[in-house]
Amino acid sequence: MSELGDFLRTRRARIQPAEAGLAEYGRRRVPGLRREEVAQLAGVSVDYYIRLEQGRGKHASDAVLDAVARALRLNDSERTHLYALARPAGSGGTPARPAGNAGVYIGALRDGARLVLDAITAPAFVLGRRMDVIAWNAMGDKVSGFSTVSPAECNQARYLFLNPAAPEFYPEWDTVAEETVSFLRRDAGLHPGDPKLAALVAELSDHNPVFRRLWASHPVREKTHGRKIIQHPRAGRLQLGYETLALPGDPDLLLVVYTAPADSATAGALAELAAEVGVGVVPA
Missing domain, CATH: 3.30.450.180 (Beta-Lactamase)
Structure with a gap:
């Protein structure tokens, strides 16, 4: 699974359906929210959310990422991390922040x-x-x-x-x-x-x-x-x-x-x- 998928999976695992105002039904094989429940809370299709969690949603809009962040109750640092994972360098999306100096090594200080x-x-x-x-x-x-x-x-x-x-x-x-x-x-x-x-x-x-x-x-x-x-x-x-x-x-x-x-x-x-x-x- 992709880094983005791992991150989203761990975040939905920490939220219980009752905490999100959802009724619990059926046997749950894993803790936390199901993918379809996250999609429901975020207002996106289940198929779209699954593609996002599989790392295939490289062109997700700000609105979608913000909706997923709200559904998963991400804090500011986690929201920034979500943007960085969903829009990796070279994907054509807008990164969370400039990449900065990737060549910093010991002693490299102006x-x-x-x-x-x-x-x-x-x-x-x-x-x-x-x-x-x-x-x-x-x-x-x-x-x-x-x-x-x-x-x-x-x-x-x-x-x-x-x-x-x-x-x-x-x-x-x-x-x-x-x-x-x-x-x-x-x-x-x-x-x-x-x-x-x-x-x-x-x-x-x-x-x-x-x-x-x-x-x-x-x-x-x-x-x-x-x-x-x-x-x-x-x-x-x-x-x-x-x-x-x-x-x-x-x-x-x-x-x-x-x-x-x-x-x-x-x-x-x-x-x-x-x-x-x-x-x-x-x-x-």
Whole structure:
């Protein structure tokens, strides 16, 4: 089945007929809504919806995709993902967003963005395609230790699912794992057919059953801000907020900045780490 079909199937499986105002009838072999029920809720023919779920609806209109999104109760991130899967690059449809720079690799950061990153006194780093960490500032390295691994290993998904130290470093590992898979699913929708991403997914699926299960469930969620707990080997437990900002002109590059309230224990711990690398006071 196509990526689009897998995604739609997992989304209809999570909705019970009663929740959608439909009467239950007959024996259900699979959980959630039947395809004909989604078609009914979206106001399209059953045959058309089946073709869409089979990946044969490349010219679906905005109205149809929006109707399917409403029927399946997709959030904003899932709706964007639906558009990206239904209109892959080169299909002639309007993509969900510009494809961006598909050739971003470790260290590929323009000089101006590099100066901005270095000027930030809080821990910060830049995520590229496939969750590659392509650049970081002094505090970002002090907190996450990016410089201690080779460029090929400097990938957050690979660290999270393949490094045995990851569950200790991230006490809320399960939450971070789902967020990570959601990010990769979003990347896969925006860049279909990416061989490097396919290789990464295959590697993680082969070596980690949790990743394999999460990937099959098609989580899609854009995390522009939130919280993250890190058990630092020297500074102890860091309760951090984070903000994620797309770099202008480089939609595939995300600047991630960790923050902590000025009067918190985490801010104090970060200040001690900052003193070791000669960085000024870490802002709240």
